[in-house]
Structures are given as C-alpha cells and as structure tokens.
C-alpha cells in the first residue's frame with residue numbers, strides 16, 4: 001500500500017471493469033452485496049475476485065445485514081475485506097475480527113469528530129448519507145473535522161473533483177462508484193482510468 005493515496009473502485013460486476021481498475025492501479029475493488037442495482041451474488045463476486053492480484057484488496061459491501069450473512073457471503077466469495085454501511089456496534093466488528101478480513105466502517109459525517117478504529121474497524125469511510133448515490137457532501141465546509149487515522153473519502157467523487165477533494169481533506173484514501181459510471185450500475189472503463197489518474201495526481205497528503 002505504501003504511502004500513496006489508497007484508491008478503491010466500488011460496485012464492480014464485470015471482468016472488464018475489474019481488469020480495468022486493477023491495471024489502472026486501484027488498491028481495492030468493491031462488490032456490493034447490499035440492496036442495490038449494483039448487487040452481485042457470491043458466485044459472481046468469487047469469479048471476479050479470482051482475477052484480482054494479491055496486492056489489491058477485494059471488498060464486500062454490506063448494509064444492515066447480519067454477521068452470519070456477512071460471513072457466509074464473504075467466505076463464499078473469497079474476499080479479503082468487508083465494508084459495513086449499517087449502524088453496527090463494536091460487537092459486530094469483534095465478531096468478524098477472527099476472520100482476518102480488513103474491516104471498513106462506512107458512515108457519514110454528522111458534526112462530531114470521528115476516530116478510525118473506535119469501533120474496532122481498520123479503516124473508516126466517510127460517505128454521503130445515501131451511499132452509492134453519487135451525491136457529494138460538505139467535506140470542504142469549515143465545520144468538517146477530518147477523522148484521525150486511515151480514512152477514505154466517498155460520496156459524489158468524479159475524475160473532475162477528486163484531486164481537489166483529496167487536497168481539501170487530506171484523506172488517506174478515496175472510494176468511488178457513480179462517478180465512474182456511464183449510467184447507474186454500468187461502469188465506464190475510461191472514467192475508471194481517468195479517476196485513478198486524477199486521484200494519483202493529488203498525491204499530497206499531510207506529512208509527505
């Protein structure tokens with residue numbers, strides 16, 4: 001992972017788009033198991049995850065699903081990470097910890113400072129209140145307090161705004177879905193490449 005920006009491309013459902021993201025330099029690819037037009041089944045996610053080299057994280061995305069369901073689907077798909085969009089408490093993270101997966105807690109900024117790891121997660125993802133809708137939120141507002149630790153910015157990012165967003169927030173990583181789509185649920189390989197190039201060009205995080 002090194003010291004460069006961590007880039008995750010989410011909501012993938014075809015081999016073409018997985019390959020595009022990997023070749024373009026994504027650090028993580030996401031498969032949605034939550035209710036969504038991007039939802040894939042475990043067999044599809046496994047087939048796609050098998051194309052991904054070991055240095056790229058394969059992430060299952062869930063919302064409001066039980067620990068048992070998260071476990072079953074992620075094991076069946078052979079994933080290495082789970083991203084949880086519900087209001088799960090620390091016991092949820094504790095229950096998943098023995099699986100050895102990288103745990104990502106997805107939430108939205110509600111005015112109070114957040115700290116990565118406070119519920120037992122490895123990374124924190126700050127998203128819009130409606131995940132996967134392509135809507136940006138007020139990360140540039142002076143009321144926003146960036147979390148401590150390894151946190152990813154998500155919500156309405158595009159090839160056109162990601163560079164400014166990274167520089168404004170000093171985030172550790174970025175996550176995108178709608179901003180690299182030609183239409184809802186259908187990825188555009190050119191936009192995936194453009195997004196990764198633009199995000200990499202931001203490249204300046206505090207401390208570097």
Ligand SMILES: O=C(O)c1ccccc1NCC(=O)[C@H](O)[C@H](O)COP(=O)(O)O
Pocket residue numbers: 010011032034035036037038061062063085106127128130131132133134135154155156157175176177178179
């Ligand atoms: O993609 C969905 O439809 C979805 C549904 C339920 C929970 C999470 C979902 N997606 C998560 C993501 O794709 C990203 O974490 C993030 O929300 C980026 O979305 P976007 O604003 O579309 O770039």
